[in-house]
Amino acid sequence: MRILVIEDDEEMAETVAVGLRRARMAVDVALDGSSGLERAMINDYDVIVLDRDLPGLHGDDVCAELVAAGRGSRVLMLTAAATSDDLVDGLNLGADDYLPKPFDFPVLMARIGALARRAHPAVPPVLRHGDIELNVAQRRARRGGRTLDLAPKEFGVLELLLAANGRAVSAEELLERVWDESADPFTKTVKVTISRLRAKLGDPPVVETVAKSGYRI
Structure with missing residues (x-):
């Protein structure tokens, strides 16, 4: 399974990447929206873990660009804002799931696994x-x-x-x-x-x- 993590908090991005690699996943990391979008357009990822509140190119814009381009990657959006309106906004942009910060790593893993299964439903467990x-x-x-x-x-x-x-x-x-x-x-x-x-x-x-x-x- 190949994952892209787009997160401007370098420490959090590295922590997530290390955990996913320990679970035998291939992980790329981008620390801003522009470089993350560039990677997502070039490479095929099963799941993209996308921080919503990115500096520069906002996570909302990254998500919208991915949807418009028809990329098949599932998008898990992360955000420090956890209101119902934020959740609805993120999902309306085309994100497949939404996870408020802070989160427990096992929950993140479970969400990624669920999204990957939806992306490739033909592959049995x-x-x-x-x-x-x-x-x-x-x-x-x-x-x-x-x-x-x-x-x-x-x-x-x-x-x-x-x-x-x-x-x-x-x-x-x-x-x-x-x-x-x-x-x-x-x-x-x-x-x-x-x-x-x-x-x-x-x-x-x-x-x-x-x-x-x-x-x-």
Whole structure:
């Protein structure tokens, strides 16, 4: 899952990003509305966590631009104002959910998970292929009853391959969906992660390399 956090409070933005990364999500951070909107227009995010009260380009304007552009990302708006009018205004702008500050991190996680499920309703909470079982909600992976100790990127790659249901997924798509914007597209990052994932999955091999197409399970 790939998340964009647009929050001008650098400490809060970093705290949220660290927590989401610990939950095996790929996270990009923007500290103002303009750079956040630019990232959101270029990259495909499952959920955008958007502070409403941004300096410069206001969060309302960012949300309106995203809706007008038809971006498929779900928007979770954060604000220090928690009146009913504020809630209605945010939702009327096109935000998918609204969370007053301060908030408990588990609540934020639950809201993001709910929005991601709405963005991708076809993906079940537990993905299976043969004796492989991936519990997306609990972030746990097993094969043949054996728990797999997967790094966050390995988990993300496995999730994407299983969700593709036999379709070959290109290295470019894996890099876009699993890594954040700091990933170098000219490195062997994906190939190395695939190699480690194969080793942890063990035999018989299930991750297949498809010439000129990518990888599939």
